[in-house]
Amino acid sequence: MKSNTTRAVRIITGNQAAALAAKNAKVRVVAAYPITPATPVVEELSKMVETGEMKAHFILVESEHSAMAACIGASAAGSRTFTATSSHGLAYMHELLHYATNARTPVVMAVANRAIGPGWNIWADLSDSISQRDTGWMQFYCSDNQEIYDTIIMAYRIAEHRDVLLPAMVCYDGFVLSHTAMPIEITDVNDFIDEYHPVWRLDFDEPSTHGNILPPDYFMELRREVCEAHERALKVMKEVEREFYEYSGRLTPLILEEYRLEDADVAMVTMGAISSEAKIAVDELRKRGVKAGLLRLKAFRPFPKQEVVEKLGSVEKVYVFDRSVSPGFDGQLFSELKAVLWDLRSPPEVYGRIVGLGGRDVTSRVFEKAVLGELDKKWVMEVIY
Amino acid sequence: MGEKLGKKWEIRFHGRGGQGAVTASKILAEAAYLSGFEAQSIPFFGAERRGAPVMAFTRVSYEAIHERSQVYTPDYVIVLDPIILDAVDVFRGLKDGGSIVINTVKSPMDFQFEQGSLLVATVDATGIAIKNNLLVAGTPVVNMPMLGAFLKIFSHIELETLEEVVMKKFGKNGKANVAAVREAYESTVVEKVRGSGKPSTEDVRRKRAVTMPVSTPSPGVAGRTRFWRDFRPEVDYDVCSNCLSCWLHCPESAIQRVGSRIEIDYEFCKGCLVCSAVCPKKAIRVSREVVV
Amino acid sequence: MRISALPREEYLLPGNAACHGCASSMCLRTVLKALGKNTVLIVPASCTSVYQGMFPNSAIAVPVFNTAFASAAATASGIKASLLQQGIDANVVVWAGDGGTYDIGLQALSGAAERNEDIIYICYNNEMYSNTGIQRSGATPYGAWTTTTWSGKKEHRKDVAELMMSHEVPYVATASAGYLADLYQKVKKAKKMEGFRYIEILSPCPPGWRYPMEKTVEIGKLAVETGMWILYEYEEGHFRLTGVSKAIAEGRRKMKDIGEYLFAQGRFAHLSDGDVVKIREYVEDRWRKLVKMESDMHAASAKFYV
Structure with missing residues (x-):
């Protein structure tokens, strides 16, 4: 330093x-x-x-x-x-x-x-x-x-x-x-x-x-x-x-950031400000006995394919949260993540959720509920607090 | 019909921008279609302007045509412009035993090539165009007589079918064009000519990595533009007063001040004749470019 | 001026890809002689994008930056800002067609003019989109045939040089391919000034206007001699007619009939008598307007001194 x-x-x-x-x-x-x-x-x-x-x-x-x-x-x-x-x-x-x-x-x-x-x-x-x-x-x-x-x-x-x-x-x-x-x-x-x-x-x-x-x-x-x-x-x-x-003295990630992912069974994948709320959800879920973790993508381009595969290689389920959507298809991060995980011999189950469009607020409860299986629709319309 | 299955002919046109190679390719495709074939006409757009070498392709087939790419190994080549022979390798990729039709006053035996043998057809299409008054802005338009010449060696389309398409396309100029088509058909000389039979294998294009889209200044970005020249300006130094009007107005930087006089750079002069038009002494004579 | 006084250096190299008798290449050659080697040219999509040649070669021997169609004046603003920051003194010059100037590039042009960017913007106006094969532009005159006005354009053209005067930039000038020495001097003058300078050149196009290739200079002169194109300068708020236009305004030369210009070109061959009258009236109105502008200018300064 x-x-x-x-x-x-x-x-x-x-x-x-x-x-x-x-x-x-x-x-x-x-x-x-x-x-x-x-x-x-x-x-x-x-x-x-x-x-x-x-x-x-x-x-x-x-x-x-x-x-x-x-x-x-x-x-x-x-x-x-x-x-x-x-x-x-x-x-x-x-x-x-x-x-x-x-x-x-x-x-x-x-x-x-x-x-x-x-x-x-x-x-x-x-x-x-x-x-x-x-x-x-x-x-x-x-x-x-x-x-x-x-x-x-x-x-x-x-x-x-x-x-x-x-x-x-x-x-x-x-x-x-x-x-x-x-x-x-x-x-x-x-x-x-x-x-x-x-x-x-x-x-x-x-x-x-x-x-x-x-x-x-x-x-x-x-x-x-x-x-x-x-x-x-x-x-x-x-x-x-x-x-x-x-x-x-600051480790500011450029490619990705992981949070309690080492031993996780369920991974959430996010980008941007909502990732911070997702961290709260990880802690909450862990308290309830769900081994959850977070992978935040910092770089969307270039897409860190290899790194993502390494980080998600051993989880069972992945929830991807997109604060954007490609009409006619899915959330873009969700689609791209699935494409990347296709390289794995036994890829995890991957679910996509569309959240927070046009400024609809996204709280940690959204992530929690999604992982707990309480939000089974692709579109998360409600503000949950 | 059995022996016809899979039968297909690929034709490549060479001309210069503005001479109607693309139109010729389309009219040939139309005539082929009317004769019961599947047909396709593809223009190849380079970035050059009028006067630059251009290509067009026609495919004629008994079956549906699925190709969307250019023609690389044609069965036939049609050369609209005698000048272009020096600028472009018109024989490139032409199948051994294939045919080429050339607008020239030369005879078939005057041409050399790497194929074993070719059917070479020659016709003075420029002369025929002038005779039939097929001129645009003073330039003879040879595309229709060249199609007439082509039918001399391509027997799958009737001359009458072509004439019908030409009549329809050219309206009031139809008759002159049809007359030129027929005259060319009749005056085309065809001979089987032997070539060297030794195709060169050298790859002419050296590729380079492109990190930045950055180019370097150099003369001749459009090649040796003398091949664009139909008319040749020549300075009569006895009359020239060295006023430099031609030098000032040359759009091509092809007139140079050498010592105390001006000289035309015939390597790059496109023959636009602006120099002749602006000369106050009428010291720049104009003649048709002669192909040696 | 004597032609022999023009520099011998060529910055537009022979063997470029311009059409026979191209006025744009002709004028660019003159413009670059006036500007010299310390010049960067900004070229939006236009015929010049093509005739400068293809990678890895270029026909232009000063630095050139090709930019997107709508962006010439903005790109030039950025280049100038950078050179200023680095303490590099150079002419930053846009070389754009009427498409990139009158139509798609107008917003960026107006912005740069209003900011009084220290650049020279030169529009070579061939009164249509020549590069894409002769379509109408905002600079196409009434009645002209193009491939998007098959029966002749129904509207008069707009006038960006006048628009630039209303932006009150330091220098506006019009020129014509018929008068290259005049063009040379106007570029020379602009080069010595600071701030936003706009020069518009009438640039006849043989394939688009449908006249024989050798007549480019003659058509460029006829446009001025018949009043279709008016040569002037607007300098620090002062307007004055120049060259042949000035001579016509002062009665030293007779204005030629508009028909001499129109019917020398195939694009006007279909005009009716009524069309010609309409064009003649338009030309007369513009004449009156610009001549009045000049005399008002004199009257105003006379009044000032009284």
């Missing part, structure tokens, strides 16, 4: 944590457009840039589409970039999310997860970012504010790693985390993250053309490279996680 690490605890919201992380991660160009519930990130950053507290250029663009375009441009020109958005704003960026991936620009973005309308709904729902699953972005889902701060900083180290060169979104439930204040340690990360050193950038002395036509002879090579970069990212994530632990 480094001795020069200065620790300062502040009670702040998830959005403030995101803004401070961007500042401390030496972001030099921000382009963003306000949208509830991510707006405070944009406000916070613009204030820090205006007062000179943050040494960056803030482009107050006219849309999320332009926000991402400006981030991609700035990244390609050689700057570390950041933006924050949510819901419709993220959907509006969709085209450029693909663009950032194939352009190999390591943009990092905070996403305050929110439902997509109509009807208008500003509350927590992971559908916005889960629908961006196939854009090639790395996706991390946080369950507390400390994690938001830590993960954004670590995300740059992963995204910019020359074996990776992929954009990353750090997601956290709207309002549930974005507007909820908790004490977090604002670690000075000056020695953890250096100024951005791009692998490639626009060069006036040796000009090159970025992103012209990539014909059928070459396109698959690029796509395969992107997929291999995702695989390499898992390795880099493990290194960065360890390095950050050594630096800050």
